[in-house]
Amino acid sequence: MAADRGFLTTSRRCVVAGGGLAGISTALALQDAGLTVTLVERRPFLGGRAYSFVDHETGQEVDNGQHVFLACCTAYRRFLNRLGVTEKTSLQRRLRVPVVGQGGVRSELSGVSWLPAPLHVLPSFLRYKHLSFGERLRTLRVLFGVMRLGREQRRDELERQSFKEWLLKHGEGERAIQRFWNLVAMPTLNDDISAVSAFMGTMVFQEAFFKGRRGAEVGYAKVGLTELISDAAQHALEGGGGRLVLGQGVTGFRLEGDRVRAVELSSGERLEGDVFVSAVPWNALPKLLPEPWPRHLFFSSTEGLEAAPIVGVHIWYDRQVMEDEFLAFLDSPVQWVFNKSAIMGTGGYGQHVCISLSGAWEYASMGKQALRNLFVDEMAKLFPRAREANVERFIVVKQLGATFRSQPGAEALRPGQRTPIANLFLAGDWTQTGWPSTMESAVRSGEQAAQAVAGTLRKAKAVDRPSPTG
Ligand SMILES: Cc1cc2nc3c(=O)[nH]c(=O)nc-3n(C[C@H](O)[C@H](O)[C@H](O)COP(=O)(O)OP(=O)(O)OC[C@H]3O[C@@H](n4cnc5c(N)ncnc54)[C@H](O)[C@@H]3O)c2cc1C
Structure with missing residues (x-):
């Protein structure tokens, strides 16, 4: 019998x-x-x-x-492997982030292969032109403090203050906060360094720079995200015997006592099951x-979570305006710009670039023409060839x-994966994973x-099974 197989x-x-x-990952x-x-x-x-x-x-694929x-x-990299799509992404073999400041001054944050983490970034950091020599030394001292910080032991304290407050308390200066720390924090946490917690801010630096030499190397998809994920996931799920219901929302979980019996779909179909995961x-x-479940503290605590916007500005020029695959900018509303033609191999004579704007409340409320005026002008200031381009x-x-x-x-406010409803579990970037969104x-x-x-089913099986003593 099936039940005896485990x-x-x-x-x-x-x-x-x-x-x-x-x-997808749960399924x-x-x-x-x-x-x-x-x-x-x-x-x-x-x-x-x-x-x-x-x-x-x-006719080109544009990511959201x-x-x-x-x-x-x-x-995430294991997930790409499981879907068999790693080849459709690229990951740097050596960390290299070009950063451009005022007057076009360019400096790189990069890694060397001949030094272990975290020393691998030291040579490039000592040459980082966007900070004075004194500022670099002070930042190194603070970085050393982040490296040694026991985040879990000091979780409460770090969760009570912003990363910027924490850095200031530890002797960091305003310029270094903007020209180094926020350069990393803003795109990874999608918010300004003055708004993110010191707990998450320090997490990003520990994971990216201190756990291994390759941690901060940058990767992205070489195809549109839907081609990367949707098709492959559908293939993996259905190929493995799973059922996929697309284009229909769950309208409600139906409970009997403290157990979910079924979900109802927008089509009216009812799907019964033994366990349910909300993702x-x-x-x-x-x-x-x-x-009364929505009012249960476990579920209602998430009401306190807030959302942050990202705005992508896409420009197609009639000629090449940039050479790098991506660049980060200080002192410009253009935060990061990606050379989509190079990344996606859609070259030709022209060029498609994407300006990626994090924590973008200001830009989210601007109209398309105003954004066009601002960013086309700004690109012309940053890239000489964009001045001539159409x-x-x-x-x-x-x-x-x-x-x-x-x-x-x-x-x-982030709940764990087990809920007070015995057979309902949670997944989602917002659940308790220790990682930001x-x-x-x-x-x-x-x-x-x-x-x-698996843990819950294992326990249920142990309870069902009669003990050897009867
Ligand atoms: C513009 C942008 C840029 C980003 N950049 C990055 C980045 O550079 N790096 C990075 O790591 N992350 C980035 N992220 C964040 C990343 O995309 C998310 O963290 C991740 O995709 C969240 O996955 P999720 O499955 O938790 O949630 P979601 O992707 O929100 O999935 C929830 C799913 O549930 C479905 N759904 C909702 N209601 C129902 C219902 N009633 N029934 C059935 N289905 C339902 C939704 O349609 C959706 O498909 C970015 C996000 C955006 C929007």
Whole structure:
């Protein structure tokens, strides 16, 4: 009998609601463990907040926002491998981040292979022209403090203050905060350094620079995100015997006592199961639960989480204006610019660039023409060749709820994967993973949810089995 083959068998049916990276990662992990999985996604494709669309005028794939991962994102990289799409991404073999300041002064943060972490970045940091020599020495001292910091032991204290406050208290200067620390914190945490918690700010530096020589190496997709993730995930799930329901939302979890019996879909279909995983965004989940559960502290605590926008400004020029694959800018509204033609191999005579704007409240509220005036002018100041170039196409992609904010106190609002409802589990970048709102956090949450499911089924099996003494 199936039940005798162990606690994780195909007779155990699992329904996962939400087909972003967290839902896909949960579904694949449970399927790999032997369960029968159904994944339900409201939209007609998988990938959630990491997706792309075809721009009708150029015919090119445009991501909803430039998605970057670092080499330290080990769960996300495993996930790419599991989907068999690592070849469709590129990851630096040596850290190299070109940073351009006022007057076009250019300096690189890079790593060398002949020194162990964290010394591998020291030679480039000592040459970092955007800080004076004295500032560099002071920053090195503070970096050393971050490296030795026991974050978990000091969690409460670090969660009470912003990263900027913490840096100032530790003797860092305003210029170095803007010209070094925020250069890393802003794109990784999608918020200004004065708004993110010291707990998350220090986490980024520890993971990227101190745990290994390769941690901060930069990676991205060479194809549109939907081609990267949706097609491959669909293939992996259905190929492994799972069922995928696309284009239908879960309208509610139906409970009997403290157990979920089924989910109802927008089509009216009812899917019964043994275990259920919600991988929908934090603000979508309470609406799917029957009373009184949305008011239960476990679920209502997420009301305190806030969202932060990302704006992508895409410009197609009639000629090449930049050579690097990406550049970071200080002293300019252009924070980071990506050479999409080079990254995606869509060269030709012209060039498609994407300006990626994090913590972009100011730009999210601006109209398209105002953004065009601002960024086309600014690009002309930064790239001499852009002055002569014609803009053939200009589009803006605004994602208002791109990430949750890692503000002081936010960690306490993130629930774990087990819920007070015995057979309902949570996944999502916003659940307790120790990582900020990233693809890495989403994939980790899925792995953790699958482990929690397995643990619960194992316990249930042990209770069901009669003891040897009868
Ligand atoms: C513009 C932008 C740029 C970003 N840049 C980066 C980056 O550079 N690096 C990085 O690591 N991360 C980046 N992120 C963040 C990253 O995309 C997210 O952290 C990650 O994709 C979240 O995955 P998730 O599965 O947790 O949530 P989501 O992707 O939000 O998935 C939730 C899914 O649930 C579905 N859903 C909702 N309600 C229902 C329902 N009732 N029934 C069924 N399905 C439902 C949604 O349609 C969605 O597919 C960026 C995000 C954006 C928007």
